[in-house]
Amino acid sequence: WYQRRVREHFVCSVCEGDLSQGFKEVEEKLYCGDCYFENFGEKCANCGKACVGAVIQALGRSYHPEHFVCNDCGVVLTEGFNVDNGNPYCKKCHVNFMPLCAGCYDRIEGASQWISALNKDWHNGCFTCSVCKAPLAGSSFFHDGSGNALCQVHARSTPARARVN
DSSP states (O other): OHHHHHHHHSBOTTTOOBOTTOOEEETTEEEOHHHHHHHHSOBBTTTOSBOOSSOEEETTEEEOGGGOBOTTTOOBOOSOOEEETTEEEOHHHHGGGSOBOTTTOOBOOTTSOEEEETTEEEEGGGOBOTTTOOBOTTSOOEEOSSSOEEOHHHHHHOSSOOEEO
8 A cells, every 4th residue: 555655646747657767856846857858958949849868059049959050041050150140050151141352252251351441341352453453451542432442653643532541
């Protein structure tokens, strides 16, 4: 009688499953592993279900490994990722967030040296005098008021008044 009575009370407070193989106690209630994780465990930021077993911790959130995916294309992120506006992106998709160079129209990727001038972004090597193509990055330059960069020599020879930057 005593063993039967103890066994009846040694059950999960949620599913009433047997706790003889282990349990967790919270506020004087007993929980089996599944019910404990469902009620108190970390939740996957993607699917909202409990994270049991392998978990990826990224961007202040938890994910099932198969649910940590690129915010744009949905590919599972297994080797590195980039972040934009708090969302993970694969390298292929993240490139779309990089500015376009006003000189060559290629994306300016993270490790590139670049300059912002004349309300545009440029690779350092693409920011040149619009007349002679002399490099201007890191030096004084002028512009003709139409968005064209000029070196000192061509600023003097331009009919419109060139402004210094």
